[in-house]
Amino acid sequence: MDHPTAAAKFVANDTRAHWHDKALWFVREKRDRMAHGLPEWEILRETAAAIKSHTITHLADLLEQFEENATKLGATVHWARDGAEHNEIVHGLLRDHGVKKVVKSKSMLTEECHLNPFLERHGMEITDTDLGEWLVQLRQEAPSHIVLPAIHISKEEVGELFHDVLGTEAGNSDPQYLAEAARHALRQRFVEADAGLTGVNFAIAETGGIVVCTNEGNADLGTSLPKLHIASMGIEKIIPQAAHLGVFLRLLARSATGQPITTYSSHFHGPRPGGELHIVLVDNGRSDLIGSDEFRRSLSCIRCGACMNTCPVYRRSGGHSYGTTVPGPIGSILAPAQDAKAHHSLPFACSLCGSCTDVCPVKIDLHHQLLTWRKLIAVRGLVPLSKRLSMRLATAVFKRPWLFNLGGSIARWVTPKLPRFLIYNPLNAWGRQRELPEFPKESFRQAWEKRRSSSGGDGKDTSS
């Protein structure tokens, strides 16, 4: 399904679509307050971008250094070329340890690899312990946002879900009450688990440690009770030194949710006494991106979600409309890199407003990369016919000023007199949720000419 078709489903529920838009804009505003509260914000962003650029251009060396140091600390490092190999490695470890029950904290990488269904097919019980992730898991959905996975679900829906699953009171949709019920159920899962899986926010080459950030403390509960900890990470999560965490942890939570830091920022250096720590490094297409001058910088992403919160298209179309693990602006760059044909519509789900680029804490040139994708998709002939035809028409008109002028005057005269069905019909996608503004009497060119002659000929505004 392409983005416009999937988005139509989301906007069909008008109340939800408006709530979604406002809720995310509120998060964006919290991010702004945090950013403006630090005089060095721009220096932090520049420093972060430079560290990431260094990292990507030294990636193989840093990965080797990380492996060596992590191994010294007693961790075991595994390498997976793709999602399937990652899942095999994780499953092998769980099987060899006789694991039946697994708790997992938020990890977009394991979503990308579709780890849950794989483990379930092998008879394991896996619980996503981040509350938002648990909600989508129980609903058998994918997260719709990388930081706020359940942002598309209403509290009434959570109330119904918990009534069915946990036996909470029918009709009670108080967030406090529901979160309390989840707390009891999830704490029990932690105690019963045989292994804890986590993602990785940062892996430090210099020390061999990994850092995991959560607000709920679920990664910590999941790794301090069972003896086996498996951490999965994309190879781009490496940073050179521990001191660089000063830069990234200052940016991450402020950009993501407008918090000064996540509640828990946990540094794992080696397994805990008597336990085991396995770290799985996953490529899954990342090394190909390194070779791309246009899209290499997308590997700097620290998955803060700020570009989603600010994106006018994401806010109004919802994360599921992208049909990818990572939605929004960054997802619309990463997904076509994996499969341009399947995700050809995503780079067009963008108004090119550039707001994503403005908020990105690692200064990825998101909207430029989206524009580049559009060109590539057109070159590869993946643009749908309707768009190709209208583009060809537009090119023909813009190339001929007389035709443009003529078209303009006819439209100004004719359009207001047209019956509605001729304008708002299925052939005009633009008219689906929009009303045309009132047409002006004269064209911009005519207004400009008039103004120029009345103000002494140079066209400048001399009225003040």
Next chain:
Amino acid sequence: MSSRDAILAAIRKHPLEQTPLPTLNQDWIQYPDRVAQFTTVIETVGGRCIPVSSEGEINSHLKELPQFASAIVRCSTVDGIGEPTLDAGSVAKPHDLLAVDFAVLRGEFCVAENGAVWITDEPTPHRALYFITQHLALVVPRSQIVSNLHEAYQRLAFEKPRFGAFLSGPSKTADIEQSLVIGAQGPRSHVVFLLDDGA
């Protein structure tokens, strides 16, 4: 070829112009009154900071906290504080700490800009205690407070196997319609006692 070698080769296949590391030597924010800044920020994230002049004073503050007064199972790794009923070191498995109502533990230092306290698993045999207890109190020497995270990392070395974390306030979630709920899965309350150490 092993996957390891295949991945490294796939990366090295693209020779890139290597870019240098930036300096971290910048005018990062400084707070003239770090304790005041820490106190303000920790309140915005749902925690509390109470400056105290003696360990005895911590005990009297604790008695006034309803969550302490009603706590049945209490753990403490700070001598003479928190009237412990259970020695965390004596339990065989961290799972046996599920019933802990209140824990008093040591923190190493505070970070003024974000209300975080650095903790490690050194003082306790079960690091689960920091996360599994219903309520948490941290005791940190008042002199041990830095302005920003860059200064924090200058203090930290990660040479041996060790767990360490920045904790900033109690466990929380906003996953149900963005309503903030304190006490997601970890501690429901978080108080930091800044103990005057005369420095």
